[in-house]
Amino acid sequence: MIPRYSPRVMQELWSEENKFHLWLEVELAVMEAYESLGMIPLGSTAQARKHALVNVEEINRVEEEVGHDVIAFIKVATSSMGDEARFFHFGLTSSDVIDTALSLSLKRATQEILKELDALLTFSWELACKHKDTPTIGRTHGVHAEPTSFGLKVLSWYAELKRIKERLIREEEQISLGKISGAVGNYANVPPEVEKIACEKLGLKPCPVSTQIIPRDIHAEYLATMAVCGGGIERIATEIRSLMRTEIGEVEEPFSEKQRGSSAMPHKKNPILCERLCGLSRLLRGYALSALEDVALWHERDISHSSVERVIFPDATSLFLYSLKLLHKILSWLKVNRERMEENIWMTKGLVFSERALLELISRGFGREEAYLLVQEASTEVREGKASDLKTALGKKLPGLDLSQAFSLSYYLAYLDQIFERFP
């Protein structure tokens, strides 16, 4: 991922350097397992750890020669070892190391994301509570529907983020699989006990059945889930972009003192951060698609997924963390314009209270059809300027009927406490 969208922690996590260190972590965990089973001399692991060399440049140089990254890694790692080198990578196939280390990377990446998500959840919950009783117009199809509260909107974001968290916790668990089962998954050259002990040391569970690798439906689910979550963030961003439209003007993205909205138009303030979030979610969908095609590998594995994963795992996890951080920044500095919200509610002269009026009529004995037509007619009159507002228009048609309670905002906020009580 380009530096612009890569949080430092992800750059480090996915660096070549760190990859080799994770490989070493896995190799040593396996040696320890052998040791604890009495299969290799006591102390071998300690010796190996002491003399292991992780030198990115040197490994890359050797890879040029042998055309195989794990072999290059082993050559370099063991180059200063003594006899213990014999037990380094003993009985293993490259994928035992790579795939187990990949799980470690993904687990740690997910933990970083979850950490950020927790902060975001806390903040959005507060924002929702703060605006629980801030009336705003609800819109469906982009058209005014009925009044609601801005806090309820934010609560819906909070709930979206909470679902994201639940999914990521689930995926962190799903991906926390190790695999030390050899070239075709039958433990031919390394007994299952070694896998069990090594995985435990690494904080992973053994994959119940592997081939040469951990089955890729698990990784596809991880990235498909991230795409689903990206869609949720896009939903929030799209809402803010819409509310920041000139004609709506209900919220405003952070905009620093010195910032300039346009090189040409000095008056512009644009929702560029939220637009960016929308773009990033498209990338996440693209990565998910590539991952979905990685599932149906040939036989005990083909390596076609590898080039894909070298790109999409760092890219997707970096982008996702970046997106959360950006969303956090946006929400933290979001300007909320209560006056404009209230103005917008009334801009259609009471039309948005039409359902309430309809139900009021029904509850006073009108048939549904009759009531619907009455309210529709009155609405048309208002829309065409023949009546000042819906209450007046209905009043003229139904003299003597007091419908004023149908036009109260409090009505639309009545159940908010009850909804909020379902969280957090």
Next chain:
Amino acid sequence: MIPRYSPRVMQELWSEENKFHLWLEVELAVMEAYESLGMIPLGSTAQARKHALVNVEEINRVEEEVGHDVIAFIKVATSSMGDEARFFHFGLTSSDVIDTALSLSLKRATQEILKELDALLTFSWELACKHKDTPTIGRTHGVHAEPTSFGLKVLSWYAELKRIKERLIREEEQISLGKISGAVGNYANVPPEVEKIACEKLGLKPCPVSTQIIPRDIHAEYLATMAVCGGGIERIATEIRSLMRTEIGEVEEPFSEKQRGSSAMPHKKNPILCERLCGLSRLLRGYALSALEDVALWHERDISHSSVERVIFPDATSLFLYSLKLLHKILSWLKVNRERMEENIWMTKGLVFSERALLELISRGFGREEAYLLVQEASTEVREGKASDLKTALGKKLPGLDLSQAFSLSYYLAYLDQIFERFP
């Protein structure tokens, strides 16, 4: 979905007729809820149920006129009702009905799929057990790697199907959400209690925060999951297709007596069923993608997802059930050619035992590098016809060393019982 790939049960489930019946189910559950809360006259629901009319043709005719399907449905449904009609759809918005009914459809569709999946799981477990000790060559990169057992391959399919089951159970639960919260999700015209009672009657949970609709990340996750699962089925199908290649010939798809493989080539037997499964998984990925784009709706909802869902939910669930049934048929009649499997293991003259030989050398004191080069050299001799087989080639290089135990098949099956014990 075209009839060719639509199991009858899905055709019925997704029929217009059934859709309207589910809408009625939801409307009546809401009336019952009102009744139990004393908000409408006792007996209204019973009356409504008795007189409700569900006439697809008539509803479609009215829709032409009013341009709104739920309004058309209500008009027709209540056309023979008496006073109880006033309480039909009372306080509801269309999406309360449509979305809750959609959850019912998806829940039922998932249950049908899970039923088929259970049968498939049982069968594939048996198939795995039957071939637990059938040796076969494991292949990575399409190239012979090491011997393994055909039962282990099937166990890996079984585990794939089991993960599919776990995912679908999870998704069934996720999708089992009802939503009776009105036009913008604030319960303005219908109290939360009604939703709670109605949902309970329908076997659903209330969606904690809805807008006009249930948030679409939930539906996107459903279809993204189905795409992940489709990838798993594709993996199994791809394996069978490969094993049925002329040069491999280890398994054979069912082929009926009268069937013809080709209009031109009377000798052909082709893995057309498995190829079909691969194609269908591509469709599932396409549907997931469309669903992922449905998440970021505008404000309290826009209806752009609706046309998408009219197509992809019936199509994806039908295809998926069809795929499982087809896979079940394939596995049930799969011919397994043990002789060919054994021949294939030995066709490379012992080369596939090279890792075992390598480890044997290391464990007898050779350094890893030295051993690797020795075995690689011997392998090259075999490949170039300079030696009859690997055992002989190594024997010549290392006279006096008995490596015969490195060439035993039993070695590769040693841990199978232990793996199988992890299931079912």
Next chain:
Amino acid sequence: MIPRYSPRVMQELWSEENKFHLWLEVELAVMEAYESLGMIPLGSTAQARKHALVNVEEINRVEEEVGHDVIAFIKVATSSMGDEARFFHFGLTSSDVIDTALSLSLKRATQEILKELDALLTFSWELACKHKDTPTIGRTHGVHAEPTSFGLKVLSWYAELKRIKERLIREEEQISLGKISGAVGNYANVPPEVEKIACEKLGLKPCPVSTQIIPRDIHAEYLATMAVCGGGIERIATEIRSLMRTEIGEVEEPFSEKQRGSSAMPHKKNPILCERLCGLSRLLRGYALSALEDVALWHERDISHSSVERVIFPDATSLFLYSLKLLHKILSWLKVNRERMEENIWMTKGLVFSERALLELISRGFGREEAYLLVQEASTEVREGKASDLKTALGKKLPGLDLSQAFSLSYYLAYLDQIFERFP
């Protein structure tokens, strides 16, 4: 595709009945070719045509038995033939027939689409011309940018549709390929001359190199192109949806007298047709994706693409034609609210003229930075209510400078004739 979104002409084109008729067309064209080359008895084709039976039910019945659709078709088609039956399908492989017929279907489907597109182009050109001088605010990031003309917006739609037309003409040509080259594309049992003559009769060109089939990158390009075109339609629909927002109110989708926008809210008029167009474009993207995965078939072909194509070709072409028809309807009845457009231009009190003011200052000798800051400051004053409008605010800062010509709408429409002259 569900009937709701399938124009009748596409339903017929993609019917089983028509498919078999196209197969027959191909088979007979091949017989004619043989005849004209003197390879089969004169008159065979005429006899075959006379006695050929195309009975969908019967063919399906036989397919159940033989598990192969072309073989079933041949059996039924030739069932009443005499000796000429020997030359029916002579030397052909199924795909010669299926793939050549598929090209005919796609060609015809594309022609239907192009016909509709022409009508749409004519209409949108007129609409653009009609509103060439209708001022409206241009928006970037959803925020007011500078005035422009509504006709220019529509011209941009027109240009989008024109690009769609160019692409489809190109794709019609690309897909107009026949293939009568036998089981593996080497003309083993049918000489290239037959292909040449038969293709000519069918209005197709011979595929320069085929395998068993026409290479699928060609079909993938067809559907990828359709997805690109769908994106263009989505852009137009998104614009209309936005302009129909309550706060904007510049245009209105057609809404019939008896239509109802909402079952709950009698005042609603929603852009449901444009929302539908947006949804349909998501489906087109999904189909493209599935088609892209059909390219890399195995060797001389595997049949995994077939199940995909049974679904996506009818679905995509039907949806696309439907979308064009729907867009045509929307544009035909689009209400354009010129007053509202003008009001919206001025709603920000001249801020949208800021770039013009900036350039005016620069051209009068101010430095770019200095001018930018001046205009930005004045803009802020307007936005914060400290000045009534931008002209006044700048006037106060720069007494003696007449900037009134920077606030003229005509300035923004000055080059429209020149732009329009580039078309049609």
Next chain:
Amino acid sequence: MIPRYSPRVMQELWSEENKFHLWLEVELAVMEAYESLGMIPLGSTAQARKHALVNVEEINRVEEEVGHDVIAFIKVATSSMGDEARFFHFGLTSSDVIDTALSLSLKRATQEILKELDALLTFSWELACKHKDTPTIGRTHGVHAEPTSFGLKVLSWYAELKRIKERLIREEEQISLGKISGAVGNYANVPPEVEKIACEKLGLKPCPVSTQIIPRDIHAEYLATMAVCGGGIERIATEIRSLMRTEIGEVEEPFSEKQRGSSAMPHKKNPILCERLCGLSRLLRGYALSALEDVALWHERDISHSSVERVIFPDATSLFLYSLKLLHKILSWLKVNRERMEENIWMTKGLVFSERALLELISRGFGREEAYLLVQEASTEVREGKASDLKTALGKKLPGLDLSQAFSLSYYLAYLDQIFERFP
């Protein structure tokens, strides 16, 4: 894109440094246009070019402050200019610069790709010619079909690459669009003549109607096309992977002396380069998808596409060029095993000649059905070991009939010259 998959030329082309240089190129072309129209003082451009500063670090520093990359660029670029700075970026909007420069980048990237493609085409044509008469078995469904020539396979790759070339030439032309039309595409602050002259200087055509930007269907088509092309490369790679399977062994990817196939199995030679190509094509599909979602921007533009394009344009063009280079390397060193090809043809004991036998029988007067059943029966006997080969089996059934000419390989190569003559 990670360095591993980024050819140097693409790294440079997409560097920050080069981007700013292209921006400068565009700004100066516009100044020249102004100059040639007499709108700014003669010599301004020369002065600007002389004093323009492109300092990546400094620009990035300023961007941090103003939150806008083009404004930062202008500030730095003009920082050492004199009065000519007033005319730098005069009348332009950021996108005039960015979008026009992007077209330059894409044009140059496409040219680099086309250059590599030409070399690949030349080589693959030679390879096809070299193996025109090398018999090999054609496979459909992974199952032996009929003999063909390996050269014809390669010719089909050549034709695939030729279609790729034609598409890319088309796309290079499509993308060669400039746009100097201001903030909303109406040339409010810069007359169309400037665009025309500037574009000509830059080797681009003016976009006939733009909004703030060049419409994104054009960019989506570019990347969708690249995904289609990626599918073609994947097809070639998949074929090689298959032919390199142990059981098939007909070709071999390059494998260097010191290379190691596996850390565990010293005997392995794996088609890792072709597998990599397959993976990369999945990434290209993902990028296309993201690009397709960039089309429907809001009004005169929203900037959501920008973050997407920062990633996918460099990534897709780099990967694509890398893929072509890799494919070139693979083909250049491909080992073709003619003996194995011939062995494989005969491994099914003549079954692959079944269609030829069928046609032979028909041409000798047998009915199609009768002949089909005869050949199918004989095939079954061979398959079940009841007959040594198909010729013998048929001979027994039809004594006196000499069918030997149906079993000649030359028959399948008869039309190759005619096919090859269609190229290059």
